[in-house]
Amino acid sequence: MTPLEVGGLLAIGLSAGFLAGLLGIGGGVLLVPAMVLLMGFDQHVAQGTSLVVIIPAALLGSWTNHRNGSLVLRDAAALAAGGILGALVGSLSALGLDDVLLRRLFALLLLVTAARLILSRPAPGPSAGQQVP
Amino acid sequence: MIWLAATGLAAGVLSGLFGVGGGIVMVPAMVLMLGIAQRRAQAASLAAIIPIATVGALVFGGADNLDLAAAAALIAGALIGVRLAGRILPRLSDARLRQIFGALLAAVAIAMFL
Numbered sequence: 001m002t003p004l005e006v007g008g009l010l011a012i013g014l015s016a017g018f019l020a021g022l023l024g025i026g027g028g029v030l031l032v033p034a035m036v037l038l039m040g041f042d043q044h045v046a047q048g049t050s051l052v053v054i055i056p057a058a059l060l061g062s063w064t065n066h067r068n069g070s071l072v073l074r075d076a077a078a079l080a081a082g083g084i085l086g087a088l089v090g091s092l093s094a095l096g097l098d099d100v101l102l103r104r105l106f107a108l109l110l111l112v113t114a115a116r117l118i119l120s121r122p123a124p125g126p127s128a129g130q131q132v133p
Numbered sequence: 134m135i136w137l138a139a140t141g142l143a144a145g146v147l148s149g150l151f152g153v154g155g156g157i158v159m160v161p162a163m164v165l166m167l168g169i170a171q172r173r174a175q176a177a178s179l180a181a182i183i184p185i186a187t188v189g190a191l192v193f194g195g196a197d198n199l200d201l202a203a204a205a206a207l208i209a210g211a212l213i214g215v216r217l218a219g220r221i222l223p224r225l226s227d228a229r230l231r232q233i234f235g236a237l238l239a240a241v242a243i244a245m246f247l
Contacts, residue, residue: 001203013214015210017211017213017216020156020214020218021215022222026153026179030237048189052208053204056208057215058183064222065176076176076178076181078141082144082145087145087146089145089146089149090147090149091193093149093150105151110242
């Protein structure tokens with residue numbers, strides 16, 4: 001890697017980590033497009049590398065959330081129970097897909113999620129509007 | 134609980150398929166469908182991402198779809214970014230967080246199609 005590439009990766013990592021900590025996402029929505037569009041990675045390598053980067057970022061962010069009192073471990077455990085099985089299915093499927101097709105599907109995923117989030121309102125629920133100090 | 138597990142399952146599939154954490158599915162699903170507050174949803178999502186991303190990373194790594202040198206540089210930057218966010222997060226309202234989240238996704242999606 002050239003110094004320029006290292007600098008670029010550091011900046012991408014910093015932005016992704018910032019979003020991960022701020023928004024509770026892994027940061028992959030930024031890591032994968034940035035590696036593909038700015039650094040010329042294959043979609044598959046970008047995705048695998050993104051997952052590796054996400055693990056320590058999520059660990060540190062979760063530790064911060066735990067100290068702030070906003071982490072309900074029961075919620076996370078229920079999500080993870082389904083998530084581990086899903087991750088196995090998803091990653092094995094991704095290995096069988098063409099690189100360009102995978103990239104297009106990725107873009108579609110982002111558009112659909114953005115549209116849903118911008119157009120809908122939060123459902124009223126027992127914990128809606130709950131303030132965590 | 135069953136709906137959280139189902140949300141996790143869907144997020145896990147997307148995480149493995151697309152190399153993301155799955156938070157873009159889990160956070161909106163918890164907030165919009167299960168009525169969980171944005172901040173609590175974000176915290177649960179981020180913690181669930183740890184085991185979910187580990188599974189995907191092992192599968193991609195097994196198929197040689199990893200760049201470990203790049204990952205090291207990205208991780209160094211990411212840890213600084215997470216620390217910065219941790220300082221700013223307590224000052225932002227739930228409504229503001231949702232707006233930032235939606236705007237981010239729309240911007241990235243458009244860039245990927247171009």
